Amino acid sequence: MNYLTRQEVATWLDKLAQEQTLIAPLDIAGNILYRPVQDTHEVAWDFVRSFMSIKEFFFPQTERLMLIEKLAGQVTLTETLPEGNTVIFGARPCDARGLLTLDALFIDNEPVDPYYKLRRENTTLIGLACESLGPSCFCTSVGGAPDDPTGMDIMLTPTGGGYVAEILTAKGEKISKRFPVFDGLSEIRPHPLHERKHELKIPPKEVWPAKFNDDFWAEMAERCLSCRICAYVCPSCRCFDVRDEVLPGKNGEDQSERIRCWDSCNGIPYRRVAGGHNPRFMKNQRLRNRFYCKFYYFPLHYGPVSCTGCGRCIDACPVNVDITEVLGYVGRR
């Protein structure tokens, strides 16, 4: 094991920040958000959970897929794949779990999405175990844990004022190499974290179809505003839209970019086709789809449930639509 004081971690991160982009949690007006930082002065070390997950650094809110140039009737397309290496410090276990869920869709399921895959390959994750579960956290119900190192490259566990550091992958090895504190000689073991056992059980795939036409969905949807915040804060929601945006052009050139951006199945026009037909025009149909996607369709197609138990959607929802209430209902006989 390696044991690092906070000061040593900071010195190490500052060194990494000189070589590649460092993303770290910041306290921005009371919200914890992951942002690029120049050094560790501004980093929020002690927090329960960020408002947004680290999803945006792998599957950005808006991402250019290609550049489109039209000149004299000819069109040139230039693929714009992501470049550069990034280190993310302070990823929580639920964030890493979200990435494993997205991997199942974007990488393991053919055809591979090259944009997402490159970002995954070029990014190293330094995890930070949670010292406590937040009031809406339920990661232990979906198989996670506040100190689960799954999916991390290096896992830091706060222990005795410093951090026990476990190097888990070759990528983690690489960024630890040139910092002598990683000597592997420490006898200190990670502090066993307080683990709250959650009573909630995720209903298995088989029970979902029978509940599809229940009145519950309409009752739940009465208060839903179709605002889509639940999908945007979710580490595993992945619906997207693709469109072209015209760019300010140079002389005689007609330039645009093809972008993809986040979308959500709760949005009213999500399923609407040109001509106006919308098979999911009712709010309850859309709200229901989101939960069926997470716990029935996604596992059926790609393997894992599309929920990390992070509870962000519970905190973000302006009208208290609570995913644990939904799971409780579906799981009830």
Next chain:
Amino acid sequence: MTENTQSNPMMPYLGKLVEVKDIATEIKLFRVEMLNGGGEAFRDTKPGQFAFVSAFGVGEAPFGIANIPQDGSATLDFAINRLGSVTTDLHELGVGDMVGVRGPLGNGFPMEDFKGKNLIVIGGGIGGAPLRPVIQTVMANRDDYRDFQILWAARNPSLLVFTDEYDSWRATPNTELHLTVDQGDSTWEYSVGLITELLERVSPSPRNAVTITCGPPIMIHFVNRVLVEKLNFKPEQNYVTLEARMHCGIGKCGRCNLGTKLVCVDGPVFTMAEVGSLLESFL
């Protein structure tokens, strides 16, 4: 130019418009000659498959491929109704303009399984577009299929697609073409009324037959109902191709699901037995 196209499923091939013609009110037929390798990708396109067509600067949208690409010629037909932003921009384009084409996508009709059967093709409005390659396949391999009935409909005569091909359809051996419109005009000499009424009148036998329907969802629903309840077809005999909003076509964007099925990769061709077993309605 378009690099790494093979490894990046979001990159379209470039195509040049070699023919653009009005074929019905607000509907144009676009003939696209595929450039840099695109022709090869589409060589084995199956009837019922679709592709995303890009209007560069606006976006891309999925359209049923309306022909069978002939060996080596690498041209694709799209019949496109001007309805949304992408189609409005496409309608502004003319011969020589460039578009993007990404595909072929989706499962297509199991034409092999249809061999030796009577085929009933039922098209409503622009829904005729993905059925044209089925008609072309039967015409090109007439002996492989038994009796062939085409029921073709639109809201009014000006919305009927591929009118200049009706004579060649009729001239094909053992082939019937039945036309109907919801609202006729002074020159209309065929049936007036819904396609379901025409279907009941033509009354095809379910024996050794399959039906292939495309049109608005409500038409698909009622056509299937007549076939099953009045003409004794089984839902397994009734093939449909469904429309859905989608943004990737490769099972990623999440948009086109109908319950557990994704229209883009599990469809767009389904039997009504499959459609009926889905959790969610396509209506």
